[in-house]
Amino acid sequence: MTNHLRTAIATFIMATAMTPAMVLAQSTYPVNFDENEASSHLLRHTNAVQLTSSYGTQTVQVNQKKEKRMYIKRLDDCLRAKIGETVTAGFDWSGTWMCGYAYIDFGKDGSYDVDYDDNGVNAMKDLMTYSMYKNKDSKGATVSGEPSINPPSFTIPSDVKPGIYRMRYKVDWDCVDPGGNMLSGNDIKKNGGVIVDTRINVHGETAHVTVKGTDEKKGTLSLADYSAELNNQDVEFGKDLTIAVCMKDGYNFSSLSIKHGYCLDGEAVVDGLRQWQENIIMAYTAKGDKITIPARYIDGDVEITVNFAAEGSTSGDNYALNFEKDLNQADPTANNLSEIFVTNKAGKKSAIAVPTGTTVYRDALTKEVNAKPGDVLTPGITFTGNTDLGAYLYIDYNQDAAFTTPLDETGKPVVGSEIVSFSSYKGKNSNGEAAGATSAMPSFTIPDDLPTGVYRARLKIDNNDIDPAGDYSMTDALHINHYNGYIVDFLLNIHNDKGSLDIDARGGHIVGNGNSGVGETVEFGSQLSLMPLAPAAGYNVKSIAVRHGHNLDGEQFVNGNRQWDEYEVSDAKAGEGFTIDADKVNGDVRVSAKFEADGTEEYKLRFADEFDGKDYSLPDAGVWHNCTRESPTWKRFTSQTAEGQQKTAFIRDGKLVTRCIKNTIAEEGDVEMISGAIESSDKMYFTYGRVEGRLRTTPHVGNFPAFWLMPQDNSAGWPNAGEIDIWEQIDTENKTYHTVHTHCTHDLHLALPNSGSTHTNAADYHVITLDWTPTLLTWYVDGTKAFSYAKTKQSFLLERGQWPYDKPFYLILNQSVGNGSWAKNCDVNFEYETLFDYVRLYQKDGEGDITSAVKDVKTSGSALDVYAQQGGLLLVAPEAQKVDVYSISGTRVFSGLVQGNRFVSLTKGVYVVAGKKIVVK
Numbered sequence: 001m002t003n004h005l006r007t008a009i010a011t012f013i014m015a016t017a018m019t020p021a022m023v024l025a026q027s028t029y030p031v032n033f034d035e036n037e038a039s040s041h042l043l044r045h046t047n048a049v050q051l052t053s054s055y056g057t058q059t060v061q062v063n064q065k066k067e068k069r070m071y072i073k074r075l076d077d078c079l080r081a082k083i084g085e086t087v088t089a090g091f092d093w094s095g096t097w098m099c100g101y102a103y104i105d106f107g108k109d110g111s112y113d114v115d116y117d118d119n120g121v122n123a124m125k126d127l128m129t130y131s132m133y134k135n136k137d138s139k140g141a142t143v144s145g146e147p148s149i150n151p152p153s154f155t156i157p158s159d160v161k162p163g164i165y166r167m168r169y170k171v172d173w174d175c176v177d178p179g180g181n182m183l184s185g186n187d188i189k190k191n192g193g194v195i196v197d198t199r200i201n202v203h204g205e206t207a208h209v210t211v212k213g214t215d216e217k218k219g220t221l222s223l224a225d226y227s228a229e230l231n232n233q234d235v236e237f238g239k240d241l242t243i244a245v246c247m248k249d250g251y252n253f254s255s256l257s258i259k260h261g262y263c264l265d266g267e268a269v270v271d272g273l274r275q276w277q278e279n280i281i282m283a284y285t286a287k288g289d290k291i292t293i294p295a296r297y298i299d300g301d302v303e304i305t306v307n308f309a310a311e312g313s314t315s316g317d318n319y320a321l322n323f324e325k326d327l328n329q330a331d332p333t334a335n336n337l338s339e340i341f342v343t344n345k346a347g348k349k350s351a352i353a354v355p356t357g358t359t360v361y362r363d364a365l366t367k368e369v370n371a372k373p374g375d376v377l378t379p380g381i382t383f384t385g386n387t388d389l390g391a392y393l394y395i396d397y398n399q400d401a402a403f404t405t406p407l408d409e410t411g412k413p414v415v416g417s418e419i420v421s422f423s424s425y426k427g428k429n430s431n432g433e434a435a436g437a438t439s440a441m442p443s444f445t446i447p448d449d450l451p452t453g454v455y456r457a458r459l460k461i462d463n464n465d466i467d468p469a470g471d472y473s474m475t476d477a478l479h480i481n482h483y484n485g486y487i488v489d490f491l492l493n494i495h496n497d498k499g500s501l502d503i504d505a506r507g508g509h510i511v512g513n514g515n516s517g518v519g520e521t522v523e524f525g526s527q528l529s530l531m532p533l534a535p536a537a538g539y540n541v542k543s544i545a546v547r548h549g550h551n552l553d554g555e556q557f558v559n560g561n562r563q564w565d566e567y568e569v570s571d572a573k574a575g576e577g578f579t580i581d582a583d584k585v586n587g588d589v590r591v592s593a594k595f596e597a598d599g600t601e602e603y604k605l606r607f608a609d610e611f612d613g614k615d616y617s618l619p620d621a622g623v624w625h626n627c628t629r630e631s632p633t634w635k636r637f638t639s640q641t642a643e644g645q646q647k648t649a650f651i652r653d654g655k656l657v658t659r660c661i662k663n664t665i666a667e668e669g670d671v672e673m674i675s676g677a678i679e680s681s682d683k684m685y686f687t688y689g690r691v692e693g694r695l696r697t698t699p700h701v702g703n704f705p706a707f708w709l710m711p712q713d714n715s716a717g718w719p720n721a722g723e724i725d726i727w728e729q730i731d732t733e734n735k736t737y738h739t740v741h742t743h744c745t746h747d748l749h750l751a752l753p754n755s756g757s758t759h760t761n762a763a764d765y766h767v768i769t770l771d772w773t774p775t776l777l778t779w780y781v782d783g784t785k786a787f788s789y790a791k792t793k794q795s796f797l798l799e800r801g802q803w804p805y806d807k808p809f810y811l812i813l814n815q816s817v818g819n820g821s822w823a824k825n826c827d828v829n830f831e832y833e834t835l836f837d838y839v840r841l842y843q844k845d846g847e848g849d850i851t852s853a854v855k856d857v858k859t860s861g862s863a864l865d866v867y868a869q870q871g872g873l874l875l876v877a878p879e880a881q882k883v884d885v886y887s888i889s890g891t892r893v894f895s896g897l898v899q900g901n902r903f904v905s906l907t908k909g910v911y912v913v914a915g916k917k918i919v920v921k
Contacts, residue, residue: 028110028271029166031195032179033188037070041192044095049169049196052088053081054829060198065094070180070188071195075272078199079167080238084158085829089129091171093149095192100149101130101170103178104200106160110271112168112178121176129154133176162203162300163262164275169196199273201299205664206234209241209302218308219247224290225616230304241293242615245286245306247870255398256281257305260297276300279449282399284563287553288905289871290615318401319456319489319560322472322480325361329484332358335385337486340459342369342377352490360470360480361487365560368491369457370525370586374448379421379441381459389483390424391439392460394468395492397450401559403458403468420444425466446494452587453550454491456561461486491561495524495550499588502552503837504654506895507605508541508595509533509694509767511782513577517764520696522589527582532593533767533783534574535692535842538601542594544569545891546580550587553893555907564588566891575783592892603690603842606850608882610838612896613651614903622899623684623852627677627814634706634816639674641667648676648815658705658815660832672828677814685712685810686841688772688848691726693813694837696765699732702826704816705834707768709809719746722804724777725755727768730823734762738770738779738787743801751802756787765837773847774806808851811839864898866913868920872905873913886912 039045045065051058060077081087089102103112103126115123120134129138132147139152149171168178171193175181180188180195188195211221211231221230224242235241245253261276268276279297293302329335341351352367371377379393394403395418405419410432413419421441422430429435431442439461458468462485463478465471470480470487480487498521503510512518513529522528532541549564556564564587569578572593580589597604609623626645629638637660639648644667648659658676668674697705709724723741730737739755746754758781760766769780775791791803815834817826826832843850864883865876875883880899886892887909894904906920 029105029168029197030111030179031071032177032182033070035071037189038068039064039070039189039192039194040068041095041190044093044098044171044192046091046093046171046194046196048092049198050090050092051079051081051200052090053079054085055080057090059092060196062092062194062196064194070193072197073272074196074198075166075274078164078201080201080203081156083156083160083162083202083204086153086155088150088153089169090150091169093171097146098149098171098173098191098193099130099132099147099175100151101168101172101176101178102128102151102154103168103170104128104202105166105168106157108163108165108271114176114178116176127176127178130176133174156202160202163201164273164300165200165202166271166273167198167200169198170194203237203300205237207237207298207300207302209233209235209304212303212305214306215308217248218251219245219253219306221304221306222246225614235298235302238295238298240295241298241302242290243293244289245283245291246289247308249870251308253283253286253306253308255283255307256291256293257307258293258297259303259305260299260301262300264301264303280398282451282453284399284554284558285451285453285551286907288907290905319396319458320402320469321361321487322467322469323360325359325363327360327481328358329360329481331484334484335383335389335461335486337381337383337461337488339382340364340369340488340490341380341382342371343380344371344378345376354486354488360485362489364488364490365456365562368454368493368586370493370495371446372496373446373450373452373494375446376443377446378443379459381439381461383439383461386483387439388437389439389461389463389485390422390437390465391441392419392422392425392462392466392468393441393444394419394458394460396456396559396561397447399453399455399558399561401456405466405468407466419466419468422466425464450494452494452496453558454493454561454563456559457490457492459486459488459490493550493586495587498523499585501528502588502590503593503694503765504590504892504895505532505593505694506595506610506892507597508535508539508574508593509692509783510544510591510593511767512764513579515782515784517696517761517766517782519761519764522585524585524587525582526585528580528585528589529577530580530591531577532572532574532595534595535605535840536601536603536690538599538603539574539595539597541572541574542596544572544578544591544593546584547590547592547891548580548584548586548588552588552590553907594892602844604845605840606686606689606843607684607841607852608838608897609656609840610654610896611651611656611836612654612894614905615652616646617651618645619649619651619656619678620897623680624678625681625683627679627812629671633819633821634704634814635677636819637663637671637673637675637817638677638814639668641665644668644674645676648674649678650676654837656813656836658813658834658836660815660817660826662828662831673817673826675814675816675832677812677816679710679810679812681710681712681810683810684850684852685808686843686848686850686852687806687808688774689841689843689850690769690771691811691839691841692767692769693726693839694765694767695727695835697729697762697815697834698832699729699734699762700827700830700832701731701824702817702830703732703832704728704730704818704823705832706812706814706816707836707839708812709770710812711804712808712810716804719743720801720804722801722809724770724772724805724809726770726779727766729762730818732762734760736760736762736766736768736781736786740777740789740805742804744797745802748800750800751792751797754789758784758786765835772805777805808849813839864914866916866918868918869903870921872903872920873911873918875902875904875913876900877902883913 113125114127129151131151350369411428412432660675711721725739771778867874885894
């Protein structure tokens with residue numbers, strides 16, 4: 001039989017099996033059966049489809065067993081892959097004896113093309129991979145016996161254009177037809193197969209950013225480091241983009257509109273595939289003049305529109321009421337509203353009690369209900385009285401101090417309307433369904449891209465009226481107070497499952513209660529137990545403040561809506577735990593602690609780097625310089641260009657970020673990765689003392705970071721001159737390593753053991769301490785002793801180099817990767833990262849010495865000039881000194897070393913520096 005005849009017969013069979021309406025309905029991306037065809041196989045079903053790429057294993061849930069369909073669209077999901085990379089399509093499948101196929105329509109022609117006959121596939125075209133067709137897989141390998149459901153890997157073509165494409169996964173038997181096997185007795189339905197269509201974002205290394213409609217008279221946008229105005233730049237794809245908003249006098253920044261994706265000038269949805277979408281980022285999420293565009297928006301072309309407002313102008317109607325707030329109900333005993341609540345799909349209820357009283361308006365702005373972006377919520381009230389009244393719920397999504405209430409022609413709220421649910425208005429509820437007298441409100445969905453934060457919500461009990469300000473028309477009988485109605489303003493806390501946990505401890509440490517590590521995040525609504533840890537005897541807790549909520553660096557109130565709150569921990573003592581209650585873990589949490597010496601301390605602070613420079617600036621060149629690239633494992637990828645060093649060792653959020661990433665910089669040479677490594681040789685070195693660092697790493701196969709010491713005079717060579725590894729971690733191990741290397745231990749294998757370890761959660765922040773005396777090295781992890789190594793008194797060992805630790809050493813902080821000799825081989829597509837929060841050195845008077853550009857850490861009592869500038873303060877100091885900046889409420893907003901000129905970004909307000917009040921406009 002010829003291929004043409006076979007095709008004609010198959011076409012006839014399909015045509016007679018389908019109605020004309022079915023054929024027309026599948027004019028693009030067709031399947032060979034009714035799209036709504038139910039699956040009936042009892043033992044075979046597909047749970048999910050997967051794509052393994054440089055993003056790891058991405059999963060699209062299918063749930064065929066529950067949905068019982070043969071054709072499943074998952075076009076809201078979007079996989080990601082880079083142009084030219086090798087990827088693997090996979091199936092989470094329950095069953096046996098079936099094959100897997102994957103297609104991508106790179107031609108965007110509405111179909112998946114493949115050229116095949118009875119002998120095999122002649123041209124793959126849109127067929128990317130398959131596990132079996134005619135006893136071979138897509139690599140040409142012979143398949144005998146039961147085939148694998150998972151096909152071989154394939155490569156995204158290097159000549160494809162970046163964009164959103166339609167991708168099809170198919171579970172079928174021995175058939176590459178993208179529409180499914182329809183041969184009698186062996187068809188896709190009988191065999192329990194499935195066809196799943198989803199989206200894939202195929203992209204390059206960068207996203208392109210443009211700025212639209214900027215008015216230079218009002219303000220401009222620039223890169224975060226102010227190096228260039230933002231417009232027509234290529235930025236790293238899929239990474240947070242922090243930018244600076246530079247406002248002109250007389251204007252405030254109100255919001256950013258972010259249009260992102262592909263074909264931004266075309267239709268948002270083409271052939272069922274969303275090409276781009278638009279999101280709003282409100283100004284209140286800014287940190288000073290910096291605002292971060294989330295990584296999920298940096299997903300192709302990015303068009304930014306900045307919105308400015310005249311300074312002093314008011315937005316909205318300040319949550320208007322049509323009456324005075326002290327208006328009383330006609331009969332306060334007629335109705336009783338005692339509770340407002342929302343319940344999510346999982347059945348979890350979040351409620352507030354309505355303040356008692358006699359007035360129509362009730363202020364419950366000290367209370368909040370909780371929800372997450374994307375939650376489907378069913379609102380409810382506890383109400384007795386007039387059942388003819390309706391219930392109306394509003395949320396001010398754009399924080400403009402007003403509630404908008406547009407409805408469509410069916411009576412439902414339009415997209416963007418801020419009346420989110422109502423029980424009855426003109427005979428319909430907010431779903432557009434017929435509704436009589438009732439207070440039962442339909443469910444609604446929180447936008448899945450709504451930023452976390454605290455929003456004003458309003459619940460109104462009124463008679464057939466959607467005006468959020470209340471019915472107070474000319475006729476007294478229609479007034480809301482006549483009906484004994486209510487308007488209750490309360491807060492809606494939109495939060496993620498986890499919030500960030502920021503520890504800012506000066507002069508000491510904060511660790512987990514019981515001497516444990518502290519994570520970067522905290523579970524929403526969970527109790528948090530911490531403990532102050534003094535650096536040495538003679539240091540005590542001066543104060544501990546806890547700030548919790550959202551946008552912790554922004555204004556506390558946005559249009560009267562409290563974003564965060566703060567309190568002082570009472571009677572805090574070093575070594576004694578304290579608890580942050582679960583209701584205070586209502587978003588992000590920041591713990592700010594101060595320790596001070598009491599005059600009895602033996603150890604004095606000699607050096608500290610808190611890494612408080614500008615975001616994306618380089619480490620202090622007066623202390624640090626980049627390591628050279630050489631043959632040892634840890635140095636083989638060390639970045640050597642300015643661009644590489646900027647990407648692998650930089651300051652962000654008050655921490656030193658060290659990374660090891662795939663090399664995309666030609667000038668870095670023929671290395672597959674580049675790594676960040678800084679050292680203090682020739683600039684800061686010391687003998688003896690207590691050196692401490694707070695740090696965390698990202699466990700992954702091949703991980704190999706370190707915090708360590710090497711001799712300033714290395715003329716004896718390694719290991720004769722010695723090495724002290726304060727902290728190392730490898731791969732995914734939840735373990736810290738603490739080691740010395742000498743000629744005696746390494747070459748002669750004497751004076752052992754020379755290494756100790758302790759079990760930790762490697763992804764947590766830990767305080768690592770080395771106590772170095774003339775006769776003893778002692779390591780501590782979060783205040784608990786982990787290992788010790790003593791100087792021997794045996795001359796035999798001393799003569800063989802057992803103790804080279806009586807001369808100056810310098811610090812090294814680095815993120816490296818393994819080569820299989822200890823840490824495993826690196827994963828080139830993974831971004832390894834270790835964060836160093838601070839490094840400090842304490843020494844006893846008369847024991848040891850230090851050579852440093854910063855001889856001492858001074859207080860703010862030295863000469864310091866402070867200048868108020870737009871968006872912050874300029875600090876000028878001729879000598880290096882420690883400077884603290886406080887808000888007028890007493891919260892420390894900056895602390896760090898200042899020498900020369902240093903600009904500190906701050907929001908508008910009054911600040912205290914060196915005992916003086918300074919106004920930032």
